[in-house]
Amino acid sequence: MQEFYIECITWETTFNLDSEITLYVRHGGAAFRICYDPRILAVSPSVLDQHHESYRILHNDNPDGEFLEVAERLRKPFEELMTQMAPPMESIRHLHSYLYPPWFILEASVAKSSSHIQPHFKLALSRQEFMRPGDYVTNNFLQAHLSPLLNSKLNQYSSRQVQVLAQTPQLVPSRVLVDGTVYFFKPWVSGRVHGYHELQSYRKILADTKASPPLLADARICRLYGLIIDNDDDVLQHYPLDNGEEDHSGTRLVGLLLTCIENRGTLKDLAPWDDCTNEDRLRWSGQIHHAVECLHNAGVIWGDAKPENVLIDMEGDAWLIDFGGSYTPGWVDEDKRETVEGDWQGVQRIDDWLTRWSRQPVTRIKRSGEGEGRRQGESFEGGKEVGL
Known part of the structure; x- marks a missing residue:
């Protein structure tokens, strides 16, 4: 039921x-x-x-x-x-x-x-009262971040083309099927400022993947595969207009299609358990370091480095998720938010955290770019949300 x-x-x-x-x-x-x-x-x-x-x-x-x-x-x-x-x-x-x-x-x-x-x-509720999801694509602020993706011929779908396969406990669709491929659905929330930062990151990942395929080829990171864009007139037909009121319809961005990572849980969930070995923790550390280095080589900042933003897939490998920027106190200092230095600070603190659950230190060789304070991208205020 x-x-x-x-x-x-x-x-x-x-x-x-x-x-x-x-x-x-x-x-x-x-x-x-x-x-x-x-x-x-x-x-x-x-x-x-x-x-x-x-x-x-x-x-x-x-x-x-x-x-x-x-x-x-x-x-x-x-x-x-x-x-x-x-x-x-x-x-x-x-x-x-x-x-x-x-x-x-x-x-x-x-x-x-x-x-x-x-x-x-x-x-x-009538159509006028219904709070429509997403943002109009004509929104000036959204346009600056969305237009490059639209011009790149990224796949676009209407919500009628997307089948729901699974939901979160909050009854929000999560795993979806489009054209025979399974994706993760992330709703586009109006006014969620770091969503614009996320679009910017995915645009860079797409551009660098096309320009230099080897750059990000083996990086286990969440990627954008499509946009869900709806026309109000099509999807709101069952909402009657109030008498005498004028309809203001348009086209709206309502969601993103991202990499669907079948997973056991987050790094935060799994690393403390007794059946997790030191070899597991060391491997995850290495995979996180490699993925962050790949992102930096592509000009992308992870932004919110923390164990909750690392998924462990069914084969036991670590994936980075959530490129919406911002930071979490205790993992990245505020003055280092959304910088290369901030990412490496977060990665080092993840290593230190993994060591707490290990019988031997989790140590890594310092990578190129660690310790640099160069800021990339814009800085946004706002909270964080793990969408995968």
Whole structure:
């Protein structure tokens, strides 16, 4: 049976017991917005008291597990209604059904003197209200980074051409099939600044792979193989326009097709285990050093060097992922972020970290470029997200 997944919960951050609480939930082939309005719940004092208590816990962000308990308690009364309304989710379906699901707004109501929530369907979202994924390709900031990829004749697909083979626990498509080849799908998130840095890195990797094939041929790194670009008119046909409102349609970048690395887990997951040998750790260290040197020779900075951004494939080899720039404190110093020197600092700290789990030091020969402080590419602010 398909699980329910709570994508987020919203409430007023300034303390206010009259605040509404809204849940955003995925289930089956649909998305739901569940609204708890204290003005509606006020007909039942006991239900209103419970709503106030839920708000207090959410507002305090209680670390003792009560937050999750509240989220589940608020979702639970709507399970049956969501199951009735959601289209079934097939084992293999197209990506557009995830990106553009039917959205339904549900509302909590209650009878007088009752202590039970009565789930109520309010309405379905129109096209004007639907928050469209991705960014318009005409966005001036995106254009500067996307145009070279579009001009390079990189493969482009619509989400209707992409079949979903697997999902993350958050119900986000991960492994996908396009033209008989399996890729990793990474959604393009609007406003995620280091995404532009990532496009720049993949553009350099593509350009140098074509210009000098041996340069990156044997580097185990994540690569870009295609762009998923959708036309609003095509994918939003089932979202009606509000009466009298004008549609503003366009073409949007909604995702990237990357190397699909069938893996056992990240370096952080695997290196500490007792069944991991010193030979494994030494081999991974060597592979990381080699991949970083290949990237630098191609003019690309890894950026966020840390064990979470190294995947170990099913054959036991290490792959570098996530070229979105930025840095993680403890692995790379802020003043060395997105530099050659910062990458080698991160690599050395990964070696030191591997040594903690080994019975002998993990030592490497210093590579060309280690210790150099030359900055390559632009510097971006923003958090990190491991997409693979």
